[in-house]
Amino acid sequence: xxxxxxxxxxxxxxxxxxxxxxxxxxxxxxxxxxxxxxxxxxxxxxxxxxxxxxxxxxxxxxxxxxxxxxxxxxxxxxxxxxxxxxxxxxxxxxxxxxxxxxxxxxxxxxxxxxxxxxxxxxxxxxxxxxxxxxxxxxxxxxxxxxxxxxxxxxxxxxxxxxxxxxxxxxxxxxxxxxxxxxxxxxxxxxxxx
Amino acid sequence: xxxxxxxxxxxxxxxxxxxxxxxxxxxxxxxxxxxxxxxxxxxxxxxxxxxxxxxxxxxxxxxxxxxxxxxxxxxxxxxxxxxxxxxxxxxxxxxxxxxxxxxxxxxxxxxxxxxxxxxxxxxxxxxxxxxxxxxxxxxxxxxxxxxxxxxxxxxxxxxxxxxxxxxxxxxxxxxxxxxxxxxxxxxxxxxxx
Amino acid sequence: xxxxxxxxxxxxxxxxxxxxxxxxxxxxxxxxxxxxxxxxxxxxxxxxxxxxxxxxxxxxxxxxxxxxxxxxxxxxxxxxxxxxxxxxxxxxxxxxxxxxxxxxxxxxxxxxxxxxxxxxxxxxxxxxxxxxxxxxxxxxxxxxxxxxxxxxxxxxxxxxxxxxxxxxxxxxxxxxxxxxxxxxxxxxxxxxx
Amino acid sequence: xxxxxxxxxxxxxxxxxxxxxxxxxxxxxxxxxxxxxxxxxxxxxxxxxxxxxxxxxxxxxxxxxxxxxxxxxxxxxxxxxxxxxxxxxxxxxxxxxxxxxxxxxxxxxxxxxxxxxxxxxxxxxxxxxxxxxxxxxxxxxxxxxxxxxxxxxxxxxxxxxxxxxxxxxxxxxxxxxxxxxxxxxxxxxxxxx
DNA sequence: GATGAATGAGGGTTCATTCAT
DNA sequence: GATGAATGAACCCTCATTCAT
Numbered sequence: 001x002x003x004x005x006x007x008x009x010x011x012x013x014x015x016x017x018x019x020x021x022x023x024x025x026x027x028x029x030x031x032x033x034x035x036x037x038x039x040x041x042x043x044x045x046x047x048x049x050x051x052x053x054x055x056x057x058x059x060x061x062x063x064x065x066x067x068x069x070x071x072x073x074x075x076x077x078x079x080x081x082x083x084x085x086x087x088x089x090x091x092x093x094x095x096x097x098x099x100x101x102x103x104x105x106x107x108x109x110x111x112x113x114x115x116x117x118x119x120x121x122x123x124x125x126x127x128x129x130x131x132x133x134x135x136x137x138x139x140x141x142x143x144x145x146x147x148x149x150x151x152x153x154x155x156x157x158x159x160x161x162x163x164x165x166x167x168x169x170x171x172x173x174x175x176x177x178x179x180x181x182x183x184x185x186x187x188x189x190x191x192x193x
Numbered sequence: 194x195x196x197x198x199x200x201x202x203x204x205x206x207x208x209x210x211x212x213x214x215x216x217x218x219x220x221x222x223x224x225x226x227x228x229x230x231x232x233x234x235x236x237x238x239x240x241x242x243x244x245x246x247x248x249x250x251x252x253x254x255x256x257x258x259x260x261x262x263x264x265x266x267x268x269x270x271x272x273x274x275x276x277x278x279x280x281x282x283x284x285x286x287x288x289x290x291x292x293x294x295x296x297x298x299x300x301x302x303x304x305x306x307x308x309x310x311x312x313x314x315x316x317x318x319x320x321x322x323x324x325x326x327x328x329x330x331x332x333x334x335x336x337x338x339x340x341x342x343x344x345x346x347x348x349x350x351x352x353x354x355x356x357x358x359x360x361x362x363x364x365x366x367x368x369x370x371x372x373x374x375x376x377x378x379x380x381x382x383x384x385x386x
Numbered sequence: 387x388x389x390x391x392x393x394x395x396x397x398x399x400x401x402x403x404x405x406x407x408x409x410x411x412x413x414x415x416x417x418x419x420x421x422x423x424x425x426x427x428x429x430x431x432x433x434x435x436x437x438x439x440x441x442x443x444x445x446x447x448x449x450x451x452x453x454x455x456x457x458x459x460x461x462x463x464x465x466x467x468x469x470x471x472x473x474x475x476x477x478x479x480x481x482x483x484x485x486x487x488x489x490x491x492x493x494x495x496x497x498x499x500x501x502x503x504x505x506x507x508x509x510x511x512x513x514x515x516x517x518x519x520x521x522x523x524x525x526x527x528x529x530x531x532x533x534x535x536x537x538x539x540x541x542x543x544x545x546x547x548x549x550x551x552x553x554x555x556x557x558x559x560x561x562x563x564x565x566x567x568x569x570x571x572x573x574x575x576x577x578x579x
Numbered sequence: 580x581x582x583x584x585x586x587x588x589x590x591x592x593x594x595x596x597x598x599x600x601x602x603x604x605x606x607x608x609x610x611x612x613x614x615x616x617x618x619x620x621x622x623x624x625x626x627x628x629x630x631x632x633x634x635x636x637x638x639x640x641x642x643x644x645x646x647x648x649x650x651x652x653x654x655x656x657x658x659x660x661x662x663x664x665x666x667x668x669x670x671x672x673x674x675x676x677x678x679x680x681x682x683x684x685x686x687x688x689x690x691x692x693x694x695x696x697x698x699x700x701x702x703x704x705x706x707x708x709x710x711x712x713x714x715x716x717x718x719x720x721x722x723x724x725x726x727x728x729x730x731x732x733x734x735x736x737x738x739x740x741x742x743x744x745x746x747x748x749x750x751x752x753x754x755x756x757x758x759x760x761x762x763x764x765x766x767x768x769x770x771x772x
Numbered sequence: 773g774a775t776g777a778a779t780g781a782g783g784g785t786t787c788a789t790t791c792a793t
Numbered sequence: 794g795a796t797g798a799a800t801g802a803a804c805c806c807t808c809a810t811t812c813a814t
Contacts, residue, residue, distance in 0.1 A: 052806080430775050547744075612784090779812105792798095
């Protein structure tokens with residue numbers, strides 16, 4: 001439907017505008033009015049698509065996570081190198097710059113439902129990851145003396161820690177190499193004794 | 194001086210009040226007025242002690258870091274176990290609860306001078322850490338194929354990642370055990386080949 | 387005509403929906419969108435039937451008045467008891483609850499054309515009433531030392547005063563008995579010396 | 580105290596400004612911003628004095644009532660003529676014009692706490708009135724076959740009915756004469772048989 | 773005729789900050 | 794040094810109304 005399509009586009013334009021302004025100005029200074037203007041719609045229109053600025057952030061925090069890991073399921077062979085590759089590709093794809101990353105973090109932290117969403121996202125990701133981790137434990141790729149859940153949690157910490165420290169730093173080195181290196185250490189840490 | 198002492202106390206009371214309210218309500222909802230009231234001073238008085246709410250956050254972010262590592266300098270023997278112990282003791286001491294941690298993160302992220310301060314703090318910490326790391330590399334406790342700076346950076350990532358993921362989770366498990374475990378993996382990751 | 391009928395029904399459905407929502411939520415909170423939804427039409431459709439929310443209120447304020455008095459015209463005999471009976475029956479019929487009454491008052495008061503309509507309605511009612519009043523004055527049922535217009539005006543005051551005070555009260559006693567009693571006093575007040 | 584005095588003045592200025600704008604433009608069009616401007620204060624200052632526009636209306640509805648009746652208590656002699664005189668003087672004093680009266684009605688009707696306040700005011704007024712009414716019943720000035728509470732209620736109806744119908748009319752005749760006349764009828768209605 | 777996405781002025785309200793007392 | 798009234802920009806959000814489909 002033409003109507004339907006247009007709505008989708010408007011929604012996308014608003015999200016893009018938000019990302020653009022968060023990158024330029026940060027979370028708080030990027031007001032709903034400014035976002036709407038940048039998206040080429042009226043302020044009221046913003047609220048036809050997102051009940052609040054908070055809801056927008058909830059939506060946007062999806063950028064932090066993907067479920068690409070699902071692709072690895074049911075394929076045989078050693079997992080660790082493929083996970084490493086996966087991480088590299090994921091990080092490479094989403095172009096989070098530092099100010100945007102900070103803005104997203106900030107938006108998430110000051111917002112109860114973002115918190116809930118965050119945990120849902122991590123939960124869903126865990127669902128995908130857990131069987132793979134267990135399989136890797138069986139294969140002897142990963143140490144068996146830690147529960148898979150804990151290992152997944154450690155992976156998340158590694159991920160967000162890298163993201164956070166990177167985003168807070170002044171320089172402009174790319175995230176991808178840093179993330180890759182960090183996960184190298186991580187995989188070494190969780191290798192069997 | 195009596196005068197001097199009183200000022201110090203007032204300042205301390207304001208900081209305590211802020212921590213208490215950030216814990217209860219989060220960063221934004223804890224208004225300057227509420228903090229002042231909780232501290233038993235007038236709103237205007239707050240600004241005699243902190244130039245802005247942002248400056249207060251800058252001050253408070255010191256809670257994330259200590260320079261206890263300095264104690265380790267110039268003492269011989271293996272470093273890694275002592276570092277682990279140090280981390281455990283640091284984390285155990287400062288009682289950051291989850292809402293407060295989130296509030297501090299949020300305050301830091303939306304505030305340019307906090308960013309600067311953050312990097313200064315990490316820089317200073319690096320200063321202390323670097324010689325120790327190099328020494329440990331010499332001793333063969335830590336892999337030599339990564340520059341000490343990078344290793345320190347990795348440590349920070351590990352630290353903040355743990356803090357962040359923990360602060361975002363729903364439960365109320367203590368930070369200390371989690372942090373210890375995480376650093377166990379970390380030290381394993383950075384052990385020599 | 388089928389077409390004509392359907393329009394009439396839709397219009398009626400919208401009015402019913404409005405009354406229902408005004409009763410539940412009051413005048414302002416009952417948005418055009420909510421009314422349309424309750425009536426089972428789209429928001430835009432509302433405006434095909436009423437040029438504005440104000441016009442709807444104009445339409446609805448007819449609930450405050452009827453011209454049943456016309457029935458009394460040209461029948462002989464004492465008027466006062468019949469008028470009393472009439473009032474009782476009128477009030478009994480239209481089921482104005484308190485929140486709805488307040489909502490209608492509110493809608494009327496904030497709306498220029500409602501004001502005009504209100505005066506038109508009262509004017510028309512006067513037209514009907516005046517001959518009857520004069521007749522009653524001739525009959526010696528009502529004092530002659532006040533012009534009929536003034537007496538009609540007094541009746542309106544009595545009517546709206548009762549309505550208003552009743553609508554503002556907390557309880558849920560029925561309007562009918564109150565109105566009857568009030569008009570008993572009123573008729574006593576306008577009886578001949 | 581000078582400080583205290585100034586606050587009082589500011590509060591008074593805001594109320595005056597509100598009355599002035601309600602008279603000119605009606606309830607809704609008189610925005611808080613406009614009221615503040617007219618009062619010569621910033622918009623934020625308005626909210627230092629009134630938590631909301633609704634609260635202002637609550638405050639203002641006091642204009643509808645006074646407790647001058649208290650003066651009559653404990654003085655001997657016939658009450659009815661003194662009550663009539665009292666009403667005349669009350670109405671004469673407060674200069675409610677028609678648009679303002681409509682605005683106040685409108686503000687009260689759309690506001691839950693105004694409703695409560697209204698009933699409190701009438702309750703307090705009843706407290707004062709009831710002993711007088713009973714005394715008048717004893718004196719044989721007022722009919723004894725109706726409870727005093729009901730008579731007070733009837734008086735309120737008479738009062739607000741007159742106010743409402745007068746405020747809705749187009750002309751500009753003074754309220755005082757109308758009110759006096761209406762209460763003449765009312766007192767006749769409640770005279771002993 | 774029906775639809776509902778788009779509008780956008782304006783709503784009430786908040787709060788960090790200033791400054792006269 | 795302490796106070797708290799005043800500030801006013803900016804906040805998020807509402808909703809009657811329009812109009813292209």
